[in-house]
Amino acid sequence: MSTISWTENDTVHTARWHSENGTPAAAHIVVIDDRTTANHALRLARSGTGLLWRGDFHNARHLLRAMDRRLARKSPSAAKHVDLGAIFHAQREARSHRATLLGSVLIELEGDRSIQLGRAPDVHAAYEHAYGEVPAESAETPSGTTVISLPELLGVMSAYEWHRKGIDIGAVGGRLHPAYGVFAPTRDEYIDLLAAVPFPVDDPLIFDIGTGTGVLAAVLARRGARRILATDLNPRAVRCARENIRLLGLDDRVHVTKADLWPDDTTRADLIVCNPPWLPGIPTSALELGIYDAASEMLNRFLGELAEHLTAQGEGWLILSDLAEHLGLRTREELLARIAAAGLEVLGTDETAxxxxxxxxxxxxxxxxxxxERTMLWRLAPQR
Incomplete structure (x- = not known):
């Protein structure tokens, strides 16, 4: 367990330090409040100082927005004929820098996850949804308090609202409830690609690799598939998908399990569907695991191992945006070469804007x- 310490009113305080992406606690902490200006807060943040908020909770959000506006003025902008890939990388670097500085604003939560600030919301349910049960006190932190960055806490609160309300997905005939740290299917055009492509065989056994919220497994079940094995390596995604499948009444057709791509080493499927992260890049949070794939590792593994997990008449359906191609992060030729090297052939493609x-x-x-950008469904099969 990591801890964070600061001096306040001549007394040394210690609390648990919580950071989803493993950011270490600041070595130096100062207490700030409603009198602190955005410019002063940024100067402190740039020096590596943590800023423990002791004012009104809503004013902390105002301070964060004011800091963000000042940082946004220095974000990279496009120039004529500038390489789009360079702009993309500059934007990612700038967002990372902004996140680091904004993450310097800290909030203390009591042992019961209450926030002892004016107009503070009740975050207990949101915190428990994201992180699980409240840990017990320890000798290092006898008060049981926890310090967390304000942006992370706001993200937890926002994710909980998404989870409570859900997202209406017409193709599944109901709502999906994303979980914290699980990529939400807010872009639904790729879901449409599954609507009309015929199954390779009648009554197929289907694998949904990297299921996330379970959306594609649910779509395929609504299409009539009766045997679907959905996998994900993220325990949050497994719990999320299982709950969504249960709420949709599809748990007699869809089984969700934690696995690194494949359900097992022996079972072969008639149809294997995968919607991997679309962009090569190193994820900086659990949520970005659904967007960025370091060195296209998941994509390359899926392609390289697909043939050995398909039945004789089986197909693999790869759902992939070509945005990486337009940004110069991956070429179409590289993708086709990877497909060919895996002993696969392209049976056809469908695309949507x-x-x-x-x-x-x-x-x-x-x-x-x-x-x-176009999102494409690649129908793949072992070379025959």
Whole structure:
């Protein structure tokens, strides 16, 4: 267990330090409140100082937004004929830097996960949803208090609201309830790709690799599939998918298990579906595991091992955006070469254009790439 210490009113305080992505606690902590300006807070944050908030909770959110506005003024912008890949990497670096500075604003939670600040919300249910049961006191932190960055806490609260309300997915005939740290299917155009492609055989056994919320498994079950094995390596995703499948009344057709890609080494499927992270890159949080795939490791493993997990007439359906190609992060030729090297052939493709707002945002430095983006369903089979 990591701890964090600070001096307040001539007394040394110690609390648990919680960071989802493993960010170490700041070595130096100062107490700030409603009188602290955004400029002063940023100066302290840039020096590596942690800023423990002791003012009104809503004012802490205002301070965070004011700091973010000042940082946004220095974000990279597109210049004419500038390489889109360079802009993408500069944006990621800038977002990481902003996240580090904004994460310097800290909130203390009591042992019962209450926040002893003016107008503070009740975060107990959201915290427990994200992190599990409240840990017991220890000798290192006898008060049982926990310090967490304000942006992370706000993310926990937002994720809990998404979870409570759910997302209406027409193709599953109901709502999906994403969990904290599990990528939510807010972009639904790729779901449409599964609607009409015929199954390779009648009554197929299907694997859904990297199921996340369970959305694709649910779509396939609604299409009539009666035997689906869904896997994910993220324990949160496994719990999330199981709950969604249960709420949709599909748990007699879909079985969700924790696994590193494949359910086991012996069973072969008639159809294997995978929607891997679309962009090569190193994820910086659990949530980014659904977006970034370091060195395209999951994509390459899926392709390389697909043939040995398919039946004789089986197919693999790879759902992948070509945004990485437009950003210069991966070429179409590299993807096709990887498919061929895995002993696979392309039976056909379907594609759809994005419908999200950023695709039409001309002020986005990456608009040229987003406007050309297509999400594709690649039908793959062992070379015959």
């Amino acid at each position: 994005p419908r999200h707002s950023r695709a039409a945002d001309g002020t986005d430095p990456l608009h040229a790439a987003r406007a050309r």
